[in-house]
Ligand code: PMP
């Protein structure tokens with residue numbers, strides 16, 4: 001008896017766990033302000049829901065090709081051409097059950113036991129765990145908060161000095177919201193060019209970007225397209241987290257290997273969701289831009305309020321919908337570390353945040369501002385009270 005070795009050091013998803021805990025408290029009648037799981041509070045746009053209803057009426061209830069329906073794979077290829085200037089054939093596109101699944105498949109296709117995978121910290125909680133699921137070894141590279149949490153080319157070079165199989169990049173970033181500039185990406189690409197490392201570029205927040213920041217895919221730089229898997233999805237851009245559709249595009253051999261893995265695990269992503277995703281990708285970005293316009297207002301408020309709390313600092317997020325404040329100056333008494341901070345905040349003032357530790361920094365907590373202005377104001381009032389108490 002006993003479990004497989006690969007689960008011995010596996011952590012459950014902290015982002016999902018916080019969401020579930022907050023939902024349970026709410027169900028028991030407690031007024032919880034949730035800055036927990038990163039999920040748009042907006043509903044899926046009507047034209048997308050209608051496309052799904054129409055597809056159901058037409059019998060979209062059966063299996064499809066395991067890699068996804070041809071029109072959706074074509075629409076994804078067109079999306080990459082239109083938004084990113086990247087040309088892929090339909091065979092270079094794989095539709096999966098969320099971009100989390102795309103990244104999982106990519107790592108299963110690339111990583112052998114003990115292969116090293118470089119991940120800049122702070123990172124999205126699932127990257128190291130998915131590397132471990134593939135038997136690989138996550139190599140965490142700490143970035144400097146003062147340098148805006150961005151990995152510098154020298155750091156990447158140093159990490160690559162010991163052979164690595166892959167490098168995972170996320171811009172705009174979950175949890176920090178930082179966005180690499182085209183020049184910064186180019187400098188990383190130059191380092192990668194001299195090696196034989198694969199790149200997994202998670203671009204799920206590409207359309208949620210604010211102010212002067214601009215999203216560029218690292219795959220567009222010289223020599224990068226043949227070694228990069230670009231991962232994206234509809235969850236964030238179109239408020240479609242529950243539909244579970246994500247996709248990857250990249251070198252044909254890797255995409256086909258990932259497709260084989262998918263064919264023996266999930267088979268096709270849910271048929272009706274694929275039709276909804278097709279409507280999303282073909283329907284333009286008006287709804288996305290309207291949501292982004294709301295997020296930026298919320299970002300401005302939450303960052304201003306966070307920075308006004310004595311003992312709290314916060315790097316300016318330029319994309320996604322997260323703030324990742326440093327709260328370590330508030331640690332006091334039994335509240336030592338981000339886990340204890342998040343637990344006390346939830347229990348004492350009913351505000352849910354995700355501890356920074358599973359993102360690779362115990363000095364921080366993550367707040368998702370994909371919630372209304374009213375809830376942001378209420379949550380920040382409570383956080384202020386809590387911080388004051390901690391400072392004594
Ligand atoms: N990548 C990042 C950086 C994320 O924050 C998330 C969480 N939603 C995902 C991937 C997975 O999203 P989904 O599976 O819903 O496409």
Ligand code: GLU
Nearest residue numbers: 013015016036037038174
């Ligand atoms: N990615 C979101 C988050 O970071 C949703 C939860 C998850 O899939 O981890 O909160």
